[in-house]
Each structure stands twice: as structure tokens, then as C-alpha cells.
Amino acid sequence: MINKINKLSQSEFIKVFANIFENSTWIAEELYEQKPFDNFDELSSKILDIFDNASKKKQLIILNAHPDLADKTKISSLTPDSRKEQINVGLDQCTGEEFKEFKSLNEKYKKKFGFPFIYAVKNKSKKEILSNFRQRISYDISVEFNEAIKQVKKIASLRLNEINKE
Secondary structure, three states: OHHHHHOOOHHHHHHHHOOOOOOOHHHHHHHHOOOOOOOHHHHHHHHHHHHHOOOHHHHHHHHHHOOOOOOOOOHHHOOHHHHHHHHHOOOOOOOHHHHHHHHHHHHHHHHHHOOOOOOOOOOOOHHHHHHHHHHHOOOOHHHHHHHHHHHHHHHHHHHHHHHHHO
8 A cells, every 4th residue: 555655646646645634735745745655654644743743824724624514505515525524424414403503603613713613523423513512612712722633633544544444
């Protein structure tokens, strides 16, 4: 697997890794410059380091690239990864009441924190997601920024695992 990745052209490599961090081609470009990799764990560690070492401003841009959860008006315009993640946990199948609550929470959250609510939804239920959302909306901005960063890294790791399985 790693040999195949090491042999990818820059454009193919970027296509594969540009959405590990939502719509962040620059991270894939920076990662490409660090080839070759000895193994997939090294690649994964390096891409996470690029994000960790990015400026707070760049991290905020990545946070803002994430879509709202359960926004039925935008589900078709999500990146393939985000769409799959939301559909797999049923966020496209919310009841009218659930869609309304997600919409309200999304609006309040963004107004308070300046970026969308981010949560690694894989293997979570709508009930767990809503419960986490309700809890985190009461957090202080510094606590929540750190939590959002943690969730982005968790999503990135899950996406890397998907690539590693292929």
C-alpha cells in the first residue's frame, strides 16, 4: 500500500489526500513534499502534525470548511466524505423535529463560536450526536476550540483508516 502511495504523481496524491482535512489541498501538498513514507503510520502521523503545527488562523479555516450537521438543504452539496459520514449515521433521515433542532443548534453554535459544530459522527446515533451538540454549545470558546480541533483530527484519522483499508 505505502509503495503505491509513494509512487503517486503529485496531482493523484493530492486528489487522494486533499479531503482528509475538509477541503484542505494545502495540507496534501505539504504532505506530498515529505514523501517517501516508510509506512502508512508515518504518513498518518505527518499529516496530523501538519495540521497541529498550522497557525490558529489556518486551523480556523479548516474548522469553517466543515459542513453543518443534518442540514437537509445542503446534504447533496457536501464533499463525498462528509456526505457518506452523515448518511451512514442517518443524518439525512431526521424527523422534522430533529432537522429543526439541528438547524437551531447549528445557528446558535456558529453565532457563539464563529465556526460550525464538528463531531466525528462515525458509529454514533442521532441521539448521541444531538446530546453531544447540546452539551458542547454551553462550553467556553477556548474549551470548544480545542474540542473542535480534537474532533477534526479524529475525523482525519477515520478518513485515513478508510484509505488504508483500500
